[in-house]
Amino acid sequence: MGNLARKYQQEQRHEQQQQMVKVPKKVKVKNPWLSPGEKALGLVFTAILCYGAVHIVSNEAAIYEINKEIQDTKVSIQEQKKVNGDLEMQIGELSTYERIWEKAKELGLKLNENNVKAVQD
Structure with missing residues (x-):
């Protein structure tokens, strides 16, 4: 048992040293x-x-909106040009000499060639 006790003490010392x-x-x-x-x-x-x-992105969105407005404006301009063209055709049709003469007769106007004066520029 002495040997066992010594072994135990050595182990304890060894652990303490460690x-x-x-x-x-x-x-x-x-x-x-x-x-x-x-x-x-x-x-x-x-x-x-x-x-x-x-x-x-916000600038691109603004540019897109402006381009859309430009396209809408171009479309409305084209439509207005078409309307103007139609009106010019009506003016051409309504301003013929025969039509004006007929309207003048309806209103009671007579052509007096002695009363015609030429206007010079």
């Missing part, structure tokens, strides 16, 4: 992937990028 000799583990300091300044710059860059994207 505990004393044990070097505390170094705590690893985690270096952040990005510094706070880099994070701020990244945030500012992202904000500017988003603002630019929204600005471009």
Whole structure:
């Protein structure tokens, strides 16, 4: 039993020495992937990028609306030109010499060639 007691004491001393000799583990300091300044710059860059994207999209939408208004205006101009052309044709038809003479007769006007005066420019 003496031998067993010695073995036990040696094991205890050995454990104590190991505990004393044990070097505390170094705590690893985690270096952040990005510094706070880099994070701020990244945030500012992202904000500017988003603002630019929204600005471009809104400009494109405005351009689209203006182009649509231009096309609508062109269509209305074409329609008005067609109406004007039809009216000019009516003017041409209504201003013929025969028609004017008929209207003059209906209103009781007579042609007196002695009363006609020529107008010079």
